[in-house]
Amino acid sequence: MPQSTEKGLAAPTPAGGENGSNEKKFTRADTKASGNTAVSQALPFTPHSAPSSKVLEALNSDAEKGLSDADAAKRLEQYGLNRLKPPKRPSPLKIVGRQLANAMSLVLIAAMAVSFGTFDYISGGVIAALIILNVVVGGYTEWQAEKTVASLESVGAPQATVMRHSGNSAAQIKVISVDEVVPGDIVIVKNGDIVPADGRVLDGHISNLEADEAFLTGESLPVAKQSEPIDEEECPVGDRLSMVYSGSQVTKGRARVVIVYTAMGTEIGKIASALDSKAARKETGLAATWYKFKVILGLEETSPLQIKLNQLAYSLLGAAIICAIIVVASTGFRDVPLTVATYAVASAVSILPASLIAVVSLTLARASQDLAKRNALVRRMDAIEALAAVENVCSDKTGTLTVGRMVVRKFWIPKAHGRGGELAPVNTQNGQAYSFETGSDPFYPRGEVKADRKVLASDRGGEVIDLKASKRQASEDDEDDDREWVVNHEEMEEGLQAMVQCASLCNQAVLSKPSEESGNWEANGDPTETALQVAAYKLGHGKPFLTHSKKHDLHRMQSVASVHRPPVVGMDGHFEQVVEHPFDSTVKRMSIAFKFVPHSDTAKPYVICFLKGAVERVFERCTTVHGEEFTEERRAEVIAKMDVLAAQGLRVLALCGKKVGIEELERVATMGRDDFEADFAFLGLAGIFDPPRKESAGAVADCFRAGITPRMLTGDHPATATAIALSIGIIDKTYSKTSVMTGQQFDALSDEQVDALEELPLVVARCAPETKVRMVDAIHRRGQKTVMTGDGVNDSPALKRADVGVGMGTGSDVAKQSSNLVLADDNFATICRAIRKGRSVFKNLQKFLLYLLSGNVAEIVVLLIGLAFKDANNQSVFPLSPVAALWINTLAAGPPAMALGLEPTALDAMDLPPSEFKHIFTLEFCVDLAFYGLLIGAQSLINFVIVLWGYYPGNLGLQCNEGPNTICDPVFKARATCFATLVIILMIHSLECKHFTKSLFKMNLLDNKVLLWCAVVLALTTFPIVYIPTINTRVFLLETIEWEWGIIFGQILLYIACSEAYKWVKRIMQRHKARPAGRAPADKTLRMEATIAPA
Template sequence: MGANGREWHSFAVEEVARLLQTDVDRGLKEVEVPELQKKFGPNELKGQKGVNPWKVLLGQFTNGLTVILLLAAVVSYAVQDYAEGGVLAFVIIFNAAVGFVQEYRAEKTMDALRRMASPTAKVIRDGGLDRISSPGVVPGDLIVLEVGDVVPADCRLIEVLNLEVDEAMLTGESLPVAKSVEPIKEDQASLGDRLNMVYSSTTLTKGRARGIAVATGMKTEIGKITKSISETASNSTPMQRRLNQMAYVLFGISLLLAVIVFAVNKFKFETTIILYAVSLSIAVIPEGLIAVITIVMALGVRRMATQQALVRKLVALESLQAVTNICSDKTGTLTEGKMTVTSIWLSGKDQLSVSGDGWNTTGHIYLRDQVLDNSDLLSDIRFRLLVECSALCNTANIVEASGGKVWGDPTEIALQVFAYKFQMGKPTFKKTKEQLTEFPFSSDVKRMSMLCRDVGRDEFEIYTKGAENVLRVCDRVIKNGSEVEIVSKEDFMQTVEAQIQIMAKQGLRVLVVAYGKETESGMGKPVMKWAREDVERSLVFLGLLGIRDTPRPESKRAVDQCYRAGIIVHMLTGDHQDTALAIAKEVGIIRPPPNRAEESVVPLFNPVMTAQEFDALSEEEIDDLAELPLVIARCTPATKVRMIEALHRRKKFAAMTGDGVNDAPSLKKADVGIAMGAGSDVAKQSSEIVLTDNNFATIVMAVSEGRRIFSNIRKFVLHLISTNVGEVIVLIIGLAFKDRSGLSVFPLAPVQILYLNMLTSTPPAMALGVEAASKEVMNLPPHTKGLFGKELLADMMAYGIIMGGLILTDWVLVIYAFGDGNLGLECNSAENLAECNTVFRARSTILIVFTWMLLLHAYNCRHVRFSLFTKDGGGASKIFSNRLLVVSVFVGAMLPIPPVYIPTLNTEIFKQETISWEWGIVIVSVVAFFICSEVYKFCKRKIMTSHPI
């Protein structure tokens, strides 16, 4: 913003210089710069100063489970239960460390990407040109810009030469914008119409310029967008919300259970009773859950990083599995992003095909399946001039096409490569054609022309290419090698436009090519004074060039995977409607109905709309559509936001791709924002995932990985929570067993509870977290209802009741059926070993039974319905497929045995005793648990018909 509320583009150059106290020739004085830097601060976006490790670390303690574990640890230390408090502290620190390392690494990677953007700037100070670090630029600095430069600040242009700037990241305009220096009187002109301004982080694609920096840092247009995004609160994922809800519910239950313990024991606040109340409360909370989730997600992030997907937030993996709709751009994501000339049409001839993709400078011309001879083609004056125009009306440069050393506008690179296929690239004309004046592409005339002088003859040649507007300045065609007047301009226009339509429907971007020649005397003016209207008139129509952005070979397979997985793919592109429709059909976004093999598609809704059509609809009209459009052509950033909002109103879970600054709002609003590695810094900051290869197939891979991780999280959550349910049943009902003094005799000692929760439960849960993906993982619909579905809750209760019931049965059998029924006195401590022998033996028995049950239960959890005897359920062929699970079960089964037989450790710490005949009860109980589990699964298979997800 300039003075008096006016924008900088509305001021004359002299007025801008006066307001910013700078000189248009010498720039700022060096002595003034420190004061200006102090006033305006560094030229950086918020967050570019680097990663704040404290902020990342603090973020690890913001979920409900961690908060409750912290409270439990504090209570444990308060009652001097240092063993329990130490274990809880270890769990909390371990989880925070793993999460911190992962997210800090991701943010450091993002920081490195940020530093790549506009690292230096060329400024004139005190009349001298100097290259400085971009953060050192201040308002009033005189900036020098050349082709390839990234603009370091918002600048009012004061001098331009053939300047074009790629502003797609900011305005959405797909083509570079030609710039000028004249003031624009309309004060509220849109960014795209402010032709005398260049903006921070945009890139020069052609020409050079000088400008005065008028805004830096967060005051720039990109800074304003960054600020608005940072003020937008991020939504938590369904799993985060469910885990937090679960934490609060468990916290309430743990408080209730603690009250029950004290009530049953007549509110005697003895140390052993307090310890038991704390232990029972902690038994409700799955201490290992957040640690296992964090580790499993971190492993998933590492796996995805090797496949070109950088995950900035661990929770994004859970979000990915719930995606129901993916809104993807086209260029470089579904397509290769390398424009290629694939078709030619010369007036009066059939459409020709060109082979050779991308930047391959070898290829052939085909008429249907027949290869045409290059020399015969070049003998046709129309074809030869069309190739010349491709080479000369062009600003792209090719140093080494096969090695990818090219630069320039992608369309012009495609034309230059096309010329190279006939050994007629720009360098071959260096001695014969002198390029004099370029008339750049503009959004008004939609064409570009190059005026050249034929060195061997006294004449000038005009090469023109562009959109259909070129046809308006053509009044001749070539027939039989000679130029002839167009008899009927209307018929001519209809014929060519019909061919343009045909090529557009083939997914091609179509360029019209024309040619003219003139003597200097015929032009009536000296060469340097020729105006555009003098050159672009009375031209000869040569033909049409069809340029194709070839779909990636893997895109169709990836889209097919999405449809099998119940994910709808939408393509939001800036392309023409017909071109977008053709590409959408080719990659499978729009497909025939399943029962029809014919090519035509007659859907029940309009699958393709333009942004203008979509934006014209009200929210109510959009919601009344049978389906949202699969393709939106000529898409704008605002259209992307409306699309996400429309999906959310339909209760869909949406992923959005983008790379420009203007994509940041839609990336932030989407449930999963996916930025491109070559995109803008703001887009990356607004996203959860960054694709380093810009490939749509990588998105599908990420969704598959997210589903695998979510499926595994459900497995170990079932394992951990059902075990806790069993523990709580045993510990609560166990309160009914009282000794002679009327105090409850605890079935499990506090150390035994922690042992079960940490040493026994966590390793197999971790092993379940690294299970390989099921072959059905991408053949099922998305799971959008969060972690705790009805089936999972039913399984938790069922398995917990089975375990708890069997454990209590064993407790009764050891004490009453086979023992003396003596519950002793003060058997919650180790002060009366002789009288507590039966109780201690019963504790040893149920500790081993509990340990072996929950280890076997890990195999139950590999699949919620299939029997262990079947291949799908983990039968003989899959029992040993998860080596970590095999090791954790085997080692876990051995761990409880030493504490039973090692003197002092057994009685003083674990409050248990050696056993002998009780091993029979252990074996029978484990077999009984296996049978009960198989019966439960059998009943589920008979009752439930839908596939578990």
Template sequence: MGKKTINVEPETPFHTFTVEQVVEHYQTSILEGLSSEEAATRLQTYGLNALEGDGGVKWYKVLWRQVANVLVAILLIATALAFATKDFAEGSVILFVIVMNAAIGFWQEFNAEQTMEALRNMSSPTAQVIRDESRVTIPNNQAVPGDIMIFEDGDVVGADVRLFECFNFETDEALLTGESLPVQKNLSTIQNTDESLGDRLNMAFSSTTVVKGRAKGIVTSTGMKTQIGQIATSLMNVDSNEKTPLQKRLDKMAYCVFLAAIVLVIVVFAVHKFKYSNEVAIYAISVSIAIIPEGLVAVVTLTMAFGVSRMAEVKAIVRRLSSLESLGAVTNICSDKTGTLTQSKMVAVRMWFPKDGYYRVTGTGFTPEGEIYKQGEMVAGDPLAQEELVPNGSGSDHFLRALQVASLCNMAELRRTLHPETHGDWAAIGDPTEISLQVLAHKAGLAKPELIDQGFTLVAEFPFDSSVKRMSVLYQSPPSTSSAAGGHYIFMKGATERVLGCCTSYRAGDSELSIENEKGSRIAFEKMIEERMTILAEKGLRVLTLAYRKFDVQPDVDLVRGLKREEVETNMVFLGLVGIYDPPRAESRPAVLQCYEAGIRVHMLTGDHPSTAAAIAKEVAIIPVDVPVLNNPLIMTAAQFDAMEDDEVDRLAELPRVVARCSPNTKVKMIAALHRRNLFASMTGDGVNDSPSLKAANVGIAMGQSGSDVAKQASDIVLTDDNFATIVKAIAEGRRMFANIQKFIQHLMSANVAEIVVLIIGLAIKDADGHAVFPMSAVEILFLNMITSSPPAMGLGLEPASESNMREPPRSAKQGLFSFEVVMDTFVYGLAMGALSFASYAIVLFGFQNGTIGLGCNTEWSLECEGIFRARATSYTCMTLLILAHAINCRSLREPGWTITNLKTLEHNKMLWLSVVVGAFLVFPVVYIPGFNHNVFKHSRITYEWGLVIAAVILFILFAEGYKFAKRRLMKPIHLEGNGQLEMERMRTYMTDTSNQDSVIDDDRAVKEHK
């Protein structure tokens, strides 16, 4: 817009400004909002809309975590002992390893923390603003003074705003004022500049929560200039040091490893009859170093950071790290329908009115271009037969009144854009359902702006609430129109059963007839409506009901605050039904079938009619296409499910796959039922009332686009695209990450077990002074753990998902990293590598070198020690190549690792491939550089011993493949057989088995009578 920005002091009393003054002050427009260019300029001027504090990534805290641990303490002791014995080469190498380990860990963790900080910012509350004449969602920290901000029930107010439009708008300001009750807002200008915060009713303040209604306002202050910022509240701080269950399990493992290290030190001293010497002390330190996986923390940090980044790439923002570990255990997904399984591109395609019959509506999208055809009752199933075009702006009084309700009982806005690039295009702001009704009204010539221009004035609003599933508005009608005689009218829309319960009469053409004008007529009328609604719902249409009544105004009643909803929404006149189509997403059906492949069951919990829900559920494969809707235990209404006691629910052979007319309490009950069956559930939600179910679920998933901020804050994961397929991708990523952590832990711990085997058996080999001779030196051990083992472990942490990743059953929620199979593999492979490495050591020493053992061979080279030094080099080389070979082996628990097909897939993991290649080449400088080999690593160059090394590697590969083959034959398969079609067949079988039994399922009326 190119207008000048004004730097305003935080004390500016905007509550004393009129709306026009605030608009002039910030050079903005309540209709068009700011332009993107102007918003960017103001962001530079005013800064981010965020509270300052001590949050963020602190490098010194990350560095301290690298040095303040047991590993560093042990290495420092080893360094001190080396320098005390004047072994400066070994001491220098150990000190270098300490510094390098800290540097690598610092670099990885600091980058991981920065990644997490960025992702946390992405998952922070969002704001709905008007920019470039369109309603857009932006990160809350991008809001600037002058923005037009929109609030709805459940939102967290993102900045201080001066309200210019509100309906039944109430906020919870306890955070600022201590007032426990919600504060109802209005638009009146306040004269007193020193008015207390609690009495500034025309303002909404940052960080307060919308508990009711809706509003629009002009942003007046952001960041530290807001009221919450002025009292220095650090609500935006996030504790990035919170430990996840995985990290806690790793801490327990570290304590166990430390205890084992102490035991091994005692064993070393016991073998030497507890006689202290420098050599015994260094050997003890070497053994303790060998059992500790030095690179584990760094590898875990890198893997989790990579996993979070990968989740963000598939449009799933992780708010809690623990959810990454939980995803792999999910057994059941409870999903909403609208916008998650469907496209949320709603369009009204059918109507039905008593006497008039059915109408067909053409056109798609937001563009109000299309025609309305009257079909009548007899040809509803044939849209092309005997149709009559209804000209724009015409139709019966009944028809016009119904479309008037659709237009006015509606908060959506539809207008042509004025932006130069999209000039003339239609844009919509609001709920998709209301947008579809607004488009329908435009097609009928009853656009809301035109009706407002005619004199219709909004007096009061009772917004849609998930507990009542309807919305009502009170309008003052102009003195005379073609379809009204003036006065006040209540217009209502909502779920059929909730609207029908408020109706005592119905419109049939020009007449209004009582629903209960004779005995039993209400039941007959409801049955007739149910039949018409079922016809629409079976086409997969979401059915809304329209109603109205003339409202007699009492002179002593405040029409804004004095009306009670339960008194207003009575004696309504039923008008008709509107069928809205929301096509399923193309990726929903494949994603549901993929869930069945992975042993995950999908439940749809929706507010729609059972027939509508069932039709969409069949399209996306949640239930078979050929099962009936009535008396189907897989399909229930919330009334049916809620009416059942917990023990009745637990006796069901299977929980329903579709729950229609669902309420927030129904979602909580479903989660509780799943938990009683020891199942691991994820739940999606978007509204403030979904917070209890999101918290109760093992993994709460909020909608990033349509979700309220309260729902997002209660969730573990936020979907930025509101897409069901993204949930499946997130589960696949969670499984991949957990499997990779198991892979590299097995790799690291197997290497440690192998080193311990060599060192403990080596205690039996002593020199003439009775000192044990090191099969591997302390520097060799450190080099194996840090340089040889850690890079391949990092590569294993970055492994792509296996082909069977989503064809395996969910792991048990109680199963940790160390399953029986992982522990067994760790010891089996570790013992094998240790035995082969020590065998090569013993063959060289006693076979080729005649068992010659000199004195002081642990500290320096001599001619008498050449045999020990060559044997030690052989053992080290053998261990190095075995560890690298084992990295290839760890890519799968059971599948062959050394097939041509598997080796070709290494090109997808360059980190693992390079670490293996580089690790193998590093053997040569370590073994063959003169002086470096004798003085630092305490070994000599080898020649013919390479035959033993190669033989050991071949034997290990053969052993590993044979071991995996035995596991495939003897252990229970981990892959699920079959596909989604088998799950469909299982559901059909279940239906057959229960069809002849006394079903707990009945229709809504029977349930109500039972209650």
């Protein structure tokens, strides 16, 4: 076997090698397989800089026949399936382990062990049930989250068209799964296909190939490909024009490519591998040991909420131990009875919010489900936590703030100087602009086209001419009717008709009728050409109508002004293509020629040529305009109009045409491109843009109102970015110079200079992926949290660096894997909905934590202070039995807490300031906790005292903690009163916790029926507990009560009065606090129509 080269590829074995077989062999050294995924693939040279014949030879492949079936099978076995290495998924056992490894579970396990150790099987069993409940709920939640993530990674089964053969047979075209593509495969790619793996374009097998590589390179426009090798071996991916890359989409043309890298060996795979690796920590010695210890305790490498809850668990564990010691100390630490030991355990457990883990898991799971219904798929639960704290949203423009589809917004046709006296709308001072109506479906081929009443702003030095007023002066009898400004394609002015024909015929995009499922029109082709084709349809000049001589299958498209009339009036013939010179990135233009074929003797055949492209490149080929010389003065007029359109955020193209005699047909078809693209007549300008989503402006306004700064980071031109930002309110008309920057300008600033800026830029145009990373770092240096959106592989570092990385549903798999939230609809407004939900979750967590912990505080007040009540044997008489204490801590506390976690999204969520989950225990929260906990505990204890000393003469009986006896009836009745008071007030307290300041009587209690039913049902459970024989006396150590209900309801009314008074004081204090000023622009009502559409 030949020796492998330095880069790891063995030299190819010639056909008919050692065994005389004709089977071609292919060997790579240093190639390892992980599962079904090839991890390392290398050629001894860079394929983009080598001739395609050399690449074929190295891969032992044939451009005409491809691989043999046997060879392909061997390579598939050797190098594995062509798919990215999936992220490791936790096993069910590991998920269960995670639920048991958190601090609260460990504390409950310790309490369970103590309970069984003291022979308190009831308490131990209850705690064991709670642990199982927490594990089941938490484990199910995490399992569902993992299933959601897995569903995002592969949707559908993509296929590839390859050339294969069997032995010496002829080549066959086969359609196989992308997973089965191997190095050396000859793949046929064409318009609309997704490239299955990295491949080298083959000489002699390429036709006008362009691919969209925005996800990989950030380049917004499709890249024209070539088969010739690139001179530079070391050049950026975007400059390797002889290569196509896995995941890119072919937008034009077709080609054969030989696959050189698959799976993790592709460019997208390399980036995925780099993102998978974790940076090593720098700590050593004692610091490293301390860090690992904190990780074990759950105080590092987990979410802020989990860290805070773990800290709470350890704090409560310490408090529980102290409570247990206090209970045991009441006996003097001598001859501790079993009942006291049991009571000590019950007191310790009472301070622990046993259902906390389950409630948190359910709350986050419910939030995740709600977000999924609103097109936001949560990959990691910590995303919900982070959303509540974000103060910045860094968003892409295309497809997120905008619809992601180009549409024609304006046509502008220069004025014919020789017709200046006419007042028709197509002849203003320097030309006429037309506006195209655009609906919710950018590909919908109908819509009004209107001649603008006001000329573009640069006419007459900025003065606006009202054409309608001029026309009224010419004819007093004309009616003021908008319909006269709608273009009727039957009576189109000659210049507009030529312009529309150019847009339609100099175009390879194809529109398709809507399918029954989607209801939206579809398009296949370059986005710019698609926009021009839709514009042509709206004026009744769709390409099928111009090129088909007979009736075609497509429905006839008419403009609104001419329903029920033939699509192309006055055209007695059709066009047949003669020659095409495709768009070339070096010349930035496309040209085409058609022969007009008449259908009757009245029409004459002729040849018509069209040219479109970048304005400056088209000007080079124009010599006339409206039959007059295209002078420098006329060029300057056109340039001025182009600047006006560009300032409105439009991408401007120039359209040209010329007509020649039919006798020139053969010469036109055979002449070179330079000769063909000469002596054209300038027809006009087309302004194209990606319109903003209708909900973007409102979402941006919501962000500012919520104290969140939206920022646009886009690869588009600064003028386009500025216009869109103005239209949706990210910036206002008085924006500062630093509010809008290019990526180059921002990257040129040092970190110190960036930090010195009063405010980071709101718009960054021509933004590179590295610029996004710098923006995230700059925001973090200011102590703020941020959302970052991205859809390309190159966005992955910024997505991982951001607090909330948001991938797009239509984006790359690597970007999705790097994010913790995925937008199924790629919509900026969905991010705002997710933030609203995150803030609501934060408030809901505070609500149920306040309820749970205030209940724990109330129990501890009752249990510990109750130790002061001593019987004749100097033994403490417990106000609550251990079983009653556990009942309150589990069944009475858990369900209402879970229901509070399911509170509907707060309407005022976006009016609240950003809140970090690590700051969930605010000063206000702690004051509320102390107030409600002490109040409820005191009220319950007071009722215990009232019954014993107010009605009975303070008779505490003997051994009333052991079981029922006649002498203990007063104590049992007092316990029943204390128990009922505590449970019922806690149920009312759960309703009060729905809002921290709003009165109970002004709340909508029916918006959370689960909570209302929990409160009612659990309050009613006190009756069977108190009145069912044996259960009351033997289990709960209670006795039936009668007149005691009077003081119970008295305490309920007192609680409501105190709670309402407390909230009233809080509302007064809040009114005196100045609300932080929003950062919204002065004019948030600015819309696209004010910037682009005519007044």
